Amino acid sequence: MAETGTTAQNGRADGVFRAALALPGTAVTLGLILFALGLLALLAFRVNDGSLFGAGLTLGNFRTLAAEPLYGLVILRSLVIAGLVTLATVVTAFPVAYYLSFHARARGLILFLVTLPFWTSYLLRVFAWKIVLAYNGVLNSGLMALGVWSEPSTALLNTPAAVVLTLAHAYAPFAILPILVALDAIPRSLVEAAADLGAGPLTIFRRIILPNAMPGVLAGAVVVFVPTVGDYVTPALVGGPASTMIGSLIQAQFGKAQDWPFGAALAVVVMLVILAVILLVRLADRRFGSRT
Amino acid sequence: MSAAATPGTGSGRRWLGLYVLAYLVFLYLPVALIPLFSFNDSIQAAFPLQGFTLGWYRGLAGNAALRAALGTSLMIGLSAAFLATLCGLTIAYAELSVGSRLARLVAVLARMPILIPGVVVGIALLVVVNLIGLGPSRLAIVLGHVLVALPTTVIVIRGSLRAVPRSLPEAARDLGASEAAVFARIMLPLALPAAASAFMLAFLTSFDEFIVAFFLAGTDPTLPLYIWSQLRFPKSLPTVMALGTAILAASVLIAATAEILRRRGLRRLPS
Known part of the structure; x- marks a missing residue:
């Protein structure tokens, strides 16, 4: 049976491990896939003024x-x-x-x-x-x-x-x-x-x-x-x-x-x-x- | 499985076998033309054949633009495959072992690129890389290819992780192993063949990918982009076919290795 101190240490280490585990996937899916699609959807409602991301909001x-x-x-x-x-x-x-x-x-x-x-x-x-x-x-x-x-x-x-x-x-x-x-x-x-x-x-x-x-x-x-x-x-x-x-x-x-x-x-x-x-x-x- | 248990009569089964054969011929015949004409001593890809030559392959060796494109493709492919495998491994493991709401959401999102056509992935990332100031570049293509390959790596690695009996990590936990130790000492070694297979499949995906790379390429083209630029010139067609044959041979080799690794990985698991 593990001592309480080791358990707490293990718990903290497990937390760090879980965070490290979640990092790459979260960055790619939320940070890249969702962000890129959201940006594209927003761009669809912009006016083309020759600039990179357009201007204003329109249904045009x-x-x-x-x-x-x-x-x-x-x-x-x-x-x-x-x-x-x-x-x-x-x-x-x-x-x-x-x-x-x-x-x-x-x-x-x-x-x-x-x-x-x-x-x-x-x-x-x-x-x-x-x-x-x-x-x-x-x-x-x-x-x-x-x-x-x-x-x-x-x-x-x-x-x-x-x-x-x-x-x-x-x-x-x-x-x-x-x-x-x-x-x-x-x-x-x-x-x-x-x-x-x-x-x-x-x-x-x-x-x-x-x-x-x-x-x-x-x-x-x-x-x-x-x-x-x-x-x-x-x-x-x-x-x-x-x-x-x-x-x-x-x-x-x-x-x-x-x-x-x-x-x-x-x-x-x-x-x-x-x-x-x-x-x-x-x-x-x-x-x-x-x-x- | 006994023949009596399966529906269909003997003759029906023979017809089905013939159909599968015809299907395979249809699948391979057009592709087989490329190696065939790459050895043909004529600018035109038409019958009758004009005689055997290795000249088109000799032309490949001295082509500097081609060599640069190959280097770019290799670098992008290896980087994208590494990142996609890393993400696939962590996403699949987090979904199966942690199972939190975030982990499950991420796992669902990671499979989403299957439902997005390449042209949309390409322009969406083009907007992103321009907005964050990166611009079209090799790194931009790497990001695009990570997205394209991600569903494959997640699915392949998840399949192998799921085949591991739950009693294994549970026993290790009961004996005091931390979550990191369970991952590093038990699950990772068991999933390694699948991860290697996923890496190769991701590499092949990136190496052949054209649609996304088309939007994200800066000044250095990848190999498919180079091929695309050459398709316009009838004079360079035989060289393109020689190049295509070389790529075909390499792809077949890598795909076969990936398949063997995947099967070995599944067999190695304790049942």
Whole structure:
């Protein structure tokens, strides 16, 4: 049993230790994340007077946003593109996660292979598609060599479809892990019991596996949707002018256009869109009866 | 798990296996073009191939701007990975062992960058660094990359700390160890492989990161920024692909090491 003196000493040392433990995380999360986001939100309500942080307080940035139909169009386009990418990514990832959870022999290897591109250069993954889709690119030269086309097609690159394809490829591995985690958590006895009671494979999938996997599917959808809705690299490399997304507009405000308050207002809109999507996902999550 | 217990028939399972194979091919085929064309003796990335060359790689070695960008990226990557791992370790440990309201709030906030697109992280930090007088610089990029990597480090390290049986730190406390001693002598050694894995993943994240760095770079570009500047010139494309191949190979090596470390760490834990 420890003496009281040692206990008090230990208590003080524990206090110091806890303070040291809390310091880096608190500094980064409260001091950097919250502060930066708060500052950005404030900047969205400032007037652009050419100075660093603008002047005064105004709703003008948001009024411009609402009045000019171009912005609504670009926001809508970003939503549609990110939505299609999310749908494509989740739907194609689900069978892979299902295979890994229920059937795979070389599970560790396949899982590693699937997540590996995630750690290779994003810029190069996007650029690879430019090589594939370009006028004198791989697809055109390959199809011409095979005699499918006599002339290269310009319809591949610089289209919104190219943006969807490229983003779906770049973010493909993101959705697999959350779905896999959800599938792995399904008690196998549940599946066996259903089979014993005469449920066919389709019924088992529809009534047991899909509802239980839903939280993972929704988590995967959020993880893909967030980076794609704000992307500006892919539209710039393979999208052409008809695929400008909200991220490209924000980038332009902080670059050439030099209107930081308006760029901040656009960023606030992006965050609100993401917040709305997350709330929708939460709602869907609850509707599917998940415990999370 | 027996085959009979899993839904789906034998043929369904074979189709699923084929699908996974096709998925992997789709995942790797475009990326595989980059190494392929980096050895191709032509300025244009198109078929048919024009013959084998190592010339583009030779061009890499003598490029001073590239070497400077590589140095910048390495320095930023190591600093960001160190800070992100330190924060991830302390945040995860404080959440699990102290469990105070602040610790839990910090842990939730630390995962938040997953929900913020890179472009918003970039401009938000650009405003901050300009306001505090730091300006776009290497340090600014380090701060940005710490934020981007933080959710990964917290999640990876938290998973390994949670796998440690509670009886271990409890026994040490009962025997009179201070909280610091429990952390330093028991939990830290057990979490070390996960921390090393988190460090490498954070390094890779930073090393490849473009979107945030684009806003925060001062006069010295990182490697992805250098690549971006070269993508505009058709003449330098083969060199960029040679560079990309080298980065690809290094990334694969680091990612594989991180994965092996993570698994070894989980296996080492007493069950």
